[in-house]
Amino acid sequence: MRDFRCLVGVRHPPQDIAGAVRDLICQVGPSLEHVEKVATVTRVERPDGSTALVNEWRVNPTLPTALNGVLSRDMMGWLDHAEWSSDLTACEWRIEPFFMGEAIQCRGATRFEPAMGGRGTRAVFEGTLDIDPCALSSLQPAWRAPASLAVELLIGTIIPKNFRKTVEAVAGLLETERQPTSAP
Numbered sequence: 001m002r003d004f005r006c007l008v009g010v011r012h013p014p015q016d017i018a019g020a021v022r023d024l025i026c027q028v029g030p031s032l033e034h035v036e037k038v039a040t041v042t043r044v045e046r047p048d049g050s051t052a053l054v055n056e057w058r059v060n061p062t063l064p065t066a067l068n069g070v071l072s073r074d075m076m077g078w079l080d081h082a083e084w085s086s087d088l089t090a091c092e093w094r095i096e097p098f099f100m101g102e103a104i105q106c107r108g109a110t111r112f113e114p115a116m117g118g119r120g121t122r123a124v125f126e127g128t129l130d131i132d133p134c135a136l137s138s139l140q141p142a143w144r145a146p147a148s149l150a151v152e153l154l155i156g157t158i159i160p161k162n163f164r165k166t167v168e169a170v171a172g173l174l175e176t177e178r179q180p181t182s183a184p
Contacts (some may be wrong), residue, residue, distance in 0.1 A: 004108075005161040006125040008172040014112040017121040018042075018088035021110075025055060028169045032162045034059045041079065047087025054079055059158065076097040088112060092112035095159070103132040110163070125163040 010017060029038030042055040058077040081095040094107040108127020115122040 001128055001130040003128050004160045006163050008123040008164050008167040009115055009120060010167055011116065011120045012171050012174050014114055014121040015088045016111040017123060017167060017170060020174060021166060022051065022084050024170055024173060028166055032160055032165050034158055035162065036060050047159055051084040053082045105130040123167045125160060
């Protein structure tokens with residue numbers, strides 16, 4: 001099992017940042033490294049104000065050469081199942097990869113906390129990645145290490161790195177929206 005964690009601080013209130021992360025991810029996603037697109041599969045607004053989302057991520061990372069011919073581009077992505085609290089302070093999520101999804105458990109939580117005297121946000125993204133070694137044993141011996149490396153690259157590295165970039169990108173969008181426009 002591998003734990004991962006990412007902290008990001010930005011100068012916007014938590015509800016603004018969390019709402020933008022939740023609602024603008026499809027717009028921001030393609031600007032992230034290795035991300036081709038993010039599309040919302042389902043969105044359920046609950047009576048208590050919470051929101052359940054499933055987003056499909058499609059990525060195009062550089063893979064170890066040993067995996068050429070083993071993994072196709074349609075395997076490069078995941079479903080992101082997210083449960084957002086009504087007050088936008090927390091999001092519990094799990095990732096369902098298209099490659100070896102039955103063998104990979106990846107889940108965690110994201111918190112959006114006040115910072116900078118309430119004028120900013122401290123976003124905390126934490127999770128765990130667990131790969132079932134029995135599933136790797138079904139692969140040819142030469143592919144086991146590269147497959148494990150590819151999964152760790154996709155989930156353990158790209159996702160936390162892109163979380164940071166996502167929060168920074170939505171903060172940038174919020175900045176743009178707040179800029180006064182000049183009349184011609």
